[in-house]
Structure formats: C-alpha cells, structure tokens
Amino acid sequence: MTTQPSNDSSKSKLSWSARFAQSPLLLRIAQAWEALxxxxxxxxxLLVIGLALSFLIxxxxxxxEYVQLIMMYVGINIIMTISLNLINGYMGEFSVGHAGFMAVGAYIGALLTTQVLPYAWLxxxxxxxxxxxxxxxxxAGAALVGLLVAVPSFRTRGDYLAIVTLAFNMIVKSVIENIEAIGGPRGIPGIDKxxxxxWVFFWTVLAVWVIRNFIYSNFGRGVLSLREDEIASDLMSVNTRQVKLLAFVLSSFFAGIGGALFAHLLQFISPRVFDIIKSTDFLIMxxxxxxxxxxxxxxxxTIYTVLLEVLRPLQVWRFVxxxxxxxxxxxxxxxxxxxxxxxxxxVPNSELLVGKKKEVGNAAAD
Amino acid sequence: MIYILQQSLNALQLGSIYALIALGYTMVYGILTMINFAHGDLFMVGAFFGFMAALAFKLPFIPTLLISMIGVGLLGVAIERVAYKPLRQAPRVSAIITALGVGIFLENLTLVFYPYPQSVPQLLQNITWTIGGVTVSSLQIIIILMSLGLMVLLDFIVRRTMVGMAMRAVSWDKTIVPLMGVPVNLVISITFAIGTSLGGAAGVMYSQAFPVIDPYMGIMIGWKAFISAVVGGIGNIRGAMIGGFILGGVEIMVAAFLPSTYRDFVAFTLLLVLLIFRPYGILGQPRPQKV
Structure with a gap:
C-alpha cells in the first residue's frame, strides 16, 4: 500500500488505511469492541449460549446440514490449531507433523468403532x-506416540526437530499403508457418524480450557522460558526435559482427540488424508x-476454514x-x-492484576 | 551382484536429482538461515517450463534445460524480492510460512493451467547398452554426468570465485560484510538464482527419467530433498550432495529388496536414527551457543 502511484498524494499525506482507521464511526466501533x-x-x-446453540442447531x-458440517470442522480445526500452537507458538519449536498425531487418534478411534467394540454399545x-x-x-494413543517424538527433541532443536516431526508424519502414514489389517492404503470406510x-463444542472448549490453564501453570512458564532461551531456563532450574515431554504429550493428546472426532465426522479415513499437506494446513492456521x-x-x-468454504465458487482459483x-x-x-x-x-483473573504493569508471559519473542 | 550394480546405477540417478534440489535448500539456508519451502515447487515449475519449451519450440535437450534453468532462476529471484526480502527482520517462522504459501500458490497456479498429469516428450535419443549384464541407458548416464557437472561447477563458483567468496562472507555475517562493500542484496539474489535454477535443471532431468509430471509432484520430492540437505548438514554444500546420494541410495535399495511400499518408512526411520546420533547432519557443525 505504500508503493501506490503518487498522482493523488497531494490530496492527503495519509495512506488509505490510516485515513480509514481515523473515521469516527470505525473508532467508535473499535472502542465498543474494546469495552466488550x-x-x-x-x-x-458466551459459553452457555454456545452450548445451547450446539444442541439447538x-x-x-x-x-x-452443510453449514453445520463446516461448523463442526471449525471446532476440530480449533482443537488441532491450539494444540499445535502449544509446540510452535508457546514453546517456539517448529513441528511440521501434526497430522501424524491426528492420524493416530483417528485410526484408534475408527478401529474401536468399526472392529473392536460390539455394535450394541454404539x-x-x-x-x-x-x-x-x-x-x-x-x-491417549496419540499422546503415547507424542512421547516418542519428544525424546529426540531433547537433543535437537529448530530445523532438525522440524525434520524429526516431518519424518514422523511420513512414517505414520507409511506404517498405516503397510498394515493390511487396518485397511492399508484403502483406509477405513463406513465409520459411524x-x-x-x-460433542465438538465440548471437546473444543475442553481443549482451549486445558491448554490455557497449562500455559498459565508452572509448567507453562517453563514452556515460555524454553522459547526465550533454553540454556538460560535450564540454568534457572527449569526441568527442560520434563517441560518438553509434557508439552509434546499434551499437544499430541489433543491432536489425537481432534483426529478421533474427525474420523467419526468424515466417516471415512485413509492414510492419504493425513499427509504433509494436512499438517501444512494446521501450520497455516x-x-x-x-x-x-x-x-x-x-x-x-475459524477464518481459514470458513474462508476456504466461502471461496468455493471460485473453484480452483480459491487455492491460488x-x-x-x-x-x-x-x-x-x-x-x-x-x-x-x-x-x-x-487470560486468568490473577494474571490480569499483574498484567496492569506489564504483559506477563507475552514478552517479545522472536 | 548384477542386480545390485543395476540398482546402484538407479540409485545414482535418483540421488543426483535429490542432490541437485537439496543444493537449492542448503544454499538459501546457508545465506539467509531460512528454509525455502517453495523450492520443491520451483523444481515442479522447472519440469513444466521444460515441458512447455519442448512442446512449443520443439527444442532439443540442452536448450530446453537452459530455458528451464533461466526461467526458474528468474522466478526464484522474483519470489525472493517480493516475498522474502521484506521479511528479513521479521521472526524466522514468518518467512517459512510465507515460503509455504508461495509453494502452495505455485502448485495451484500450475494446476489451473494443467489440471491433468502431462506426459513429457522424450528429448534425448535413448540408447541402452548391456555391459556385463547391467543395462545402462544413455539417459541415465547423461543425467548423472550433467548433475555431477553442475555440482562441480557450483563447488567451483562457491570456493574459487569472487561471487562465491561474497556468498560465504554474507552467510558468515550480515552486519559487517556490507560495510566492506559487498552488495548483500545482489549476492542474495545471485544465490537464489543459482540455487533455484539447479532445482529447475533437476525438474527437467526428472521429467526425462520419469516422464509423467503433475503440479503436486514437487511436494514429496521437495521434502525428500530437504531431508537430504539436513542429513548432509544443512547450510553445507558438499553435505547436501552427499545427503542426496545417501537418500537416493537408501530408497532404491529398500525398493529393490523389500516391498516397495516400505520405501518411505525405512528411509525416514534411517533418517531419524541418523539424527539421534548426529543431530547436526553428517558434515554439519553444531553452532556454538552463546548465553
């Protein structure tokens, strides 16, 4: 926006967006929003209204039905995004294999429903x-697998840990493709809806609530300190291994939950669904x-999921x-x-009192 | 024995393609400490440029290769200028996500023009010889020799020329080196041009070896080349070459002796094991951390 042709710059020095932000109407809306x-x-x-709506709709x-489906996908994507944010945003690592954990959860859930549990139970x-x-x-299954991924994270950081998670995603996909008993490359069709x-509303709220409380707990402070400086936090007697382990397990646990919900919503899963492109989607979110x-x-x-659906009339061009x-x-x-x-x-109440002086836990981090 | 020799030849062919792409990743990483996730898709664009040049102008192999290399090189420089340069001071992940976005953009833009997989015309007369039971095709020889030639050329440029010296200097330090009169932006552009044009060359060669191309072919191969770069030690040019040949070798050998569906599984498990024992890759050095 700064590189627009200068033929009308004499009228106003302000850029279009700055003028727009100064309009009194917008300012009042912003103030009202702030107050809200x-x-x-x-x-x-809002939670009570949301719960009621989730039953009423x-x-x-x-x-x-179509809009209902999108709303449920939004919920599942929120669970996935928030659990990935724990690793990528709060801990400052770069995990690119989140769909792998999702696959583990989805397959465990789908297998329980289609093959293990008697139909009468459902x-x-x-x-x-x-x-x-x-x-x-x-x-729980995804959390166990998350434990395995957490171990290499003790030794490697940054790009190399990214590779570990990437390889993990591909290994999960490849293992599923090679086990005929769980459908191999064809996947599992006909999962009960x-x-x-x-349920989506419940699990989404639970995921947000648990992860928020984790962030503002003692362990959560440890996670933030790892992002800022691992060595320094180690010296400040943060048990870095324990913190990393917990963060990975919690993140993969909720990814597995998202996967199980996803499998019972889509009613059909195959290894191709959980490839690296899916992981990229969550990264983007x-x-x-x-x-x-x-x-x-x-x-x-929410924005990413809804926008992709709103732009559907553009067909192929929406992906451009x-x-x-x-x-x-x-x-x-x-x-x-x-x-x-x-x-x-x-932000919890106790944090807000401190936050008046300084934004705790949100210090600048690159 | 003959079987192993035959597969080694295939491994060299695949490995040289991986190595060429891995070089692009590692060069950009070396100079900007940024993973250019659009690189796999630039490889795909290279294959399509070659395809278009071959169809439209009916050119032989070498001019097609050059057109594709120049086209992809220019595209790489343009992407760097538009999408990555404004983000040099931003958090590292922003640039990575931008690169992911650029990659998806390239894939889907190609998809708009070529919705179906295309079969690439054969540009080289393929002669096969049988030497002691091993079948050698001229295509394989040309791919291997040309990639090796490009790698030697690159190694020469980086180690022996002024431009290469400037590249190494910029990757060493980005605050002091400009004060010495090194045009940092130009050097970064040159790095992008060289790295991405190597990817374009790999695209043309790959489409000759495996002559069906589609807009999503760059994703998997791109990630694998990235893994090669990391195995060799990312940022290290010779490491990327070694990593490419290792990954190509492992993949071909697994496919040769095990069911081919195990290929990815074994390759990635090996990668994990390697990273546990050598967390910075084969030739990579752990950077000293300052507290």
Whole structure:
C-alpha cells in the first residue's frame, strides 16, 4: 500500500488505511469492541449460549446440514490449531507433523468403532458414555506416540526437530499403508457418524480450557522460558526435559482427540488424508492466527476454514487466492492476526492484576 | 551382484536429482538461515517450463534445460524480492510460512493451467547398452554426468570465485560484510538464482527419467530433498550432495529388496536414527551457543 502511484498524494499525506482507521464511526466501533472485550462475564455467557446453540442447531435445523458440517470442522480445526500452537507458538519449536498425531487418534478411534467394540454399545443412550471413551482412547494413543517424538527433541532443536516431526508424519502414514489389517492404503470406510455438534463444542472448549490453564501453570512458564532461551531456563532450574515431554504429550493428546472426532465426522479415513499437506494446513492456521495466542488460534482456524468454504465458487482459483492472502498477511503482519497478544477473556483473573504493569508471559519473542 | 550394480546405477540417478534440489535448500539456508519451502515447487515449475519449451519450440535437450534453468532462476529471484526480502527482520517462522504459501500458490497456479498429469516428450535419443549384464541407458548416464557437472561447477563458483567468496562472507555475517562493500542484496539474489535454477535443471532431468509430471509432484520430492540437505548438514554444500546420494541410495535399495511400499518408512526411520546420533547432519557443525 505504500508503493501506490503518487498522482493523488497531494490530496492527503495519509495512506488509505490510516485515513480509514481515523473515521469516527470505525473508532467508535473499535472502542465498543474494546469495552466488550473487557467484560469478564462475557465468556461464561458466551459459553452457555454456545452450548445451547450446539444442541439447538441440529435439533431445529437452524442452519442447513452443510453449514453445520463446516461448523463442526471449525471446532476440530480449533482443537488441532491450539494444540499445535502449544509446540510452535508457546514453546517456539517448529513441528511440521501434526497430522501424524491426528492420524493416530483417528485410526484408534475408527478401529474401536468399526472392529473392536460390539455394535450394541454404539446404539441408544450407551453411546453417550462410549463415544467420549473412544475419543479419549484416540487421544491417549496419540499422546503415547507424542512421547516418542519428544525424546529426540531433547537433543535437537529448530530445523532438525522440524525434520524429526516431518519424518514422523511420513512414517505414520507409511506404517498405516503397510498394515493390511487396518485397511492399508484403502483406509477405513463406513465409520459411524458419532461426532455431533455438542460433542465438538465440548471437546473444543475442553481443549482451549486445558491448554490455557497449562500455559498459565508452572509448567507453562517453563514452556515460555524454553522459547526465550533454553540454556538460560535450564540454568534457572527449569526441568527442560520434563517441560518438553509434557508439552509434546499434551499437544499430541489433543491432536489425537481432534483426529478421533474427525474420523467419526468424515466417516471415512485413509492414510492419504493425513499427509504433509494436512499438517501444512494446521501450520497455516497457527501462523495466520498468530503464535503464542489462544485467541489467535481460535481466530486462525475459524477464518481459514470458513474462508476456504466461502471461496468455493471460485473453484480452483480459491487455492491460488488463499496462499496469496497468506503471503500478503505475512508481509504486512508478520506475527499473524493476534501475534503474541491475547483476548482478555482467555487470560486468568490473577494474571490480569499483574498484567496492569506489564504483559506477563507475552514478552517479545522472536 | 548384477542386480545390485543395476540398482546402484538407479540409485545414482535418483540421488543426483535429490542432490541437485537439496543444493537449492542448503544454499538459501546457508545465506539467509531460512528454509525455502517453495523450492520443491520451483523444481515442479522447472519440469513444466521444460515441458512447455519442448512442446512449443520443439527444442532439443540442452536448450530446453537452459530455458528451464533461466526461467526458474528468474522466478526464484522474483519470489525472493517480493516475498522474502521484506521479511528479513521479521521472526524466522514468518518467512517459512510465507515460503509455504508461495509453494502452495505455485502448485495451484500450475494446476489451473494443467489440471491433468502431462506426459513429457522424450528429448534425448535413448540408447541402452548391456555391459556385463547391467543395462545402462544413455539417459541415465547423461543425467548423472550433467548433475555431477553442475555440482562441480557450483563447488567451483562457491570456493574459487569472487561471487562465491561474497556468498560465504554474507552467510558468515550480515552486519559487517556490507560495510566492506559487498552488495548483500545482489549476492542474495545471485544465490537464489543459482540455487533455484539447479532445482529447475533437476525438474527437467526428472521429467526425462520419469516422464509423467503433475503440479503436486514437487511436494514429496521437495521434502525428500530437504531431508537430504539436513542429513548432509544443512547450510553445507558438499553435505547436501552427499545427503542426496545417501537418500537416493537408501530408497532404491529398500525398493529393490523389500516391498516397495516400505520405501518411505525405512528411509525416514534411517533418517531419524541418523539424527539421534548426529543431530547436526553428517558434515554439519553444531553452532556454538552463546548465553
């Protein structure tokens, strides 16, 4: 925007965006928005409304099936993005294999539903108890695998850890392709559609809540200190191995949960679904929203998922347009939409008192 | 024995292509400490440039290769100027994500023009000889020799010329070196031009060896070349060559003696094991960390 032709620069020195930001209407909207964000009671109210809506929307078909499906994908993508943000944003590592953890969770969940559990368990009211357990099993399996990936992270950092996670993603895909018992390259078709909107809402809120509390816990401080300087935090008696292990396990746990939900929503999974392109999608959502920000993850996942659907009429061109938008966003806002900032809703009360003096936990980090 | 020799030849062919692409990754990393994730897609664009040149002008192999190299080199420089240069002071991941975005953009823009896989015309007369039971095709020989030639040329440029000296200087330090009169931006552009044109050359050679090309072919090969660069020690030019040949060798040998679906699995597991024992790659040196 700064390199526009100078023929009308005599009229005003201000750039178009600056003039736009100075318009009184926009200013008032911004102020109102700011005031709204400061209301602490808003979050619980929104949560209750959201929960109610998640029951009401499928019940009374407030929006059509297609929009419902997109809303559920948004929820799953928020879970995936926020768990990836824990590693990439808060811990400052560069994990590029998040779809691998998702695959583990999805396959465990799908296998439990299609092959292990008796069909009677999945019918009637019993499913209300069985399905969360299936999802939890998917998460637990992914967490175990996350433990394996965390071990190399003790020795390697940065680009080399990126390779480890990348290789892990490809290994998971390759292993699944080579086991005929779980469908091999053909995948698992006909998974029961157990994922419903209230469940997606529940797991999404749980993921956001757990990860937020983790970030503001003692371990979370350790995670942040690892991002700033690993050696220094080691010297300050942060148990770096334990912190890394916990962060990886927690992140992969929620990725597995996202995977299990995804499998029971799409009803068909195959190794091809969880390749490196899927991981790239989550990376884009994290950096679009902004690293080290829960609000950013929620925004990033929502905007990316919805935008891809809104642009559907453009057909092939939307996949040309989307990366261009991403590039321009990175050029003009290299830290993403929220970039290390946070909605005040997501910050615990005790932090806000300290935060009056200085933004704790959000110190500048590159 | 003959089988092993035959497969070694195939391994050399694949390895030289991996090595050529890996050089692009490692050169850009060496000078900007940035992973150019669009590089795999520039390789794909190179294959398509070669395809277009071969179809439109009916050119023989060498001019096609040159057109593709020049085209991809210019594209690489343009991408660096537009997308990466403004981000030099930004956090490192922003540049990486931008590179990912550029890569996806290139893939899908190509997809708009070529929605279906294209088969590439044979540009070289393929003669096969049988030497002691091993079948050698002229195409294989040309690919291997040309890649080796390009690598030797690159090594010469980096180690023996003024431009190469400037490149090494810029990769060493970006604050002092400009004060010595080294035009940093020009050097970075030259690095991009050389690195990406090598990727373009690899694209043309690959499309001659495996003559069906599609817009997404660069993803997997790009990641594998990146892995080669890391195995060799990223930022190290000779390391990238070694890494490319190692990965090509491992892949071909696994496919030769095990079911070919195990190829990726074994290759990546080996990579993980290697990284656990040599976390900075084969030729890489751990950078001293200052506290």
């Amino acid at each position: 964000l400061a209301r602490r009671w808003l979050l619980p109210v 499928p019940q009374f078909r407030l929006v059509n 019918e009637g009211p019993l499913v209300m108890i069985v399905f969360p357990l299936i999802v939890l099993a998917g998460g 157990l994922t419903t909107m209230p 994290v950096y679009l929203g902004g690293i080290g920000s829960i609000g950013g993850s929620v925004l990033g996942a 347009l989307m990366p261009l938008l991403l590039v321009f966003l990175m050029l003009y806002r290299p830290r993403g939409i929220m970039g290390l900032r946070e909605f005040r809703w997501f």
